[in-house]
Amino acid sequence: MRPQLKRLSWERVGDRLRLVYDPRDQFLLADPDGSVEKLLTLLDEGGRTAEELADVLTADVADVQAAVQALNAHGLVEDGDRLGGLDPHEGERHFSNLAFFESFATLERSHEDLRRRLRESHVLVLGSGGLNSTVIPHLAGLGVGRLTLLDRDLVDPRNFARQYLYRWDDVGARKVTRAAEWVRAFDPTIEVDTIDASIEDPAQLAELIDRTRPDVVAAGIDQPDSVDLWVNEACVRHGVPFVRGGFLVTTGAVWSVDPGVSACRACVPEDPVDLASYTDPDESTLNAISAMRLHLSRPRPNRGIGPVVGLLGSYAAFEVLRYLTRFEPPAHAGRPLVLDFARGCEANHPDEWQRNPDCAVCGGR
Structure with missing residues (x-):
């Protein structure tokens, strides 16, 4: 599994981060040392396992896994290993459908999985x-x-x-x-x-x-x-x-x-x-x-x-x-x-x- 951040925006507010995916919800996370922002940046890039994320962050793997699961609980990440399986034509044809399904994707089921289910x-x-x-x-x-x-x-x-x-x-x-x-x-x-x-x-x-x-x-x-x-x-x-x-x-x-x-x-x-x-x-x-x-x-x-x-x-x-x-x-x-x-x-x-x-x-x- 390679957790991938959804199309999430964030900004620093003092020693906290404001995260917004859906404008009707926002999350304020304590981040006095910048470690949360570093994790978000890596998740936004995608392509890394929890172990690889921990290695880059020089953090404990269990802590990284817990942080990823917390983001997953709020619907902010999905599994990058479950993405990239659609051919370009299908991806273009279902661009808006896929964007809608992203809102409901999780580590267990990606927005592409939801598209495949419909197909x-x-x-x-x-x-x-x-x-x-x-x-x-x-x-x-x-x-x-x-x-x-x-x-x-x-x-x-x-x-x-x-x-x-x-x-x-x-x-x-x-x-x-x-x-x-x-x-x-x-x-x-x-x-x-x-x-x-x-x-x-x-x-x-x-x-x-x-x-x-x-x-x-x-x-x-x-x-x-x-x-x-x-x-x-x-x-x-x-x-x-x-x-x-x-x-x-x-x-x-x-x-x-x-x-x-x-x-x-x-x-x-x-x-x-x-x-x-x-x-x-x-x-x-x-x-x-x-x-x-x-x-x-x-x-x-x-x-x-x-x-x-x-x-x-x-x-x-x-x-x-x-x-x-x-x-x-x-x-x-x-x-x-x-x-x-x-x-x-x-x-x-x-x-x-x-x-x-x-x-x-x-x-x-």
């Missing part, structure tokens, strides 16, 4: 319209190595309020075909498979997950009504995380399921307007159920406009990124993020699903 990843995208018409470009921009896209629909004029994967000349064409063509044109290194079909039953979905073996599922389909439960069961059974987003009038939500870790979709009421799903509901719950039942009694137009699905799709893509790289824990696993478009796009987590130990899908996992 080796496979995401199954259920639906290439609505929400996922934003998710797909984000995944392509991140450089996810393989995408399997499923959709059954044709490009329709109504799509153009929010689905920017398509062009007017595509009206009447198969969505999944055009979406795949977009990805290939954007980045020919991404492998894209297409499935022109709808989801008809749980067995079909379970077979699809088993056959394609994705690392994550990005779910953006809402038909049939029970499809979320089908996706949930297939993914939990196969240990595959999935991310879902949706929109209702002026409220949007993004949530995910981390199999074996978070509560799953089957842990919460299947039908939000079925009183049998609730135990001793209070007046507020009864009123909410009545309002939802009344709302669902009439046909629902799709009110999703570009900024709405853009925000929801971006949150969903970020959650997919968390699962693929684990650069940080999933933020919305069993903990839906709710966006209120009638109140300045206010975002919060009002409820957390409680894991049901007797759940027929995830219980015991």
Whole structure:
């Protein structure tokens, strides 16, 4: 291991050093004899082991190792031995991605390791319209190595309020075909498979997950009504995380399921307007159920406009990124993020699903 300092700046303030990597954080280190600054200078140059650093500094190896580990604990170093493995084209193509990942790199996993993880990843995208018409470009921009896209629909004029994967000349064409063509044109290194079909039953979905073996599922389909439960069961059974987003009038939500870790979709009421799903509901719950039942009694137009699905799709893509790289824990696993478009796009987590130990899908996992 050859610890390498990140793009860190420092200045001397009397007998202390001020270190800044992210402007929202700063560290003030005592350095009356200049030894810390010497260590930072050597780490900035890179290419030395702890033993070699100790030799140059005429210091004890254990002290140097402790100092490096302290810097690592604050996210200021990574392992230089894990860098330099990308070819110049990939490094240039993913310049900004790599710069972002540097913020989360450690001695154990470099920013190039995070890039390689994405290159080796496979995401199954259920639906290439609505929400996922934003998710797909984000995944392509991140450089996810393989995408399997499923959709059954044709490009329709109504799509153009929010689905920017398509062009007017595509009206009447198969969505999944055009979406795949977009990805290939954007980045020919991404492998894209297409499935022109709808989801008809749980067995079909379970077979699809088993056959394609994705690392994550990005779910953006809402038909049939029970499809979320089908996706949930297939993914939990196969240990595959999935991310879902949706929109209702002026409220949007993004949530995910981390199999074996978070509560799953089957842990919460299947039908939000079925009183049998609730135990001793209070007046507020009864009123909410009545309002939802009344709302669902009439046909629902799709009110999703570009900024709405853009925000929801971006949150969903970020959650997919968390699962693929684990650069940080999933933020919305069993903990839906709710966006209120009638109140300045206010975002919060009002409820957390409680894991049901007797759940027929995830219980015991």
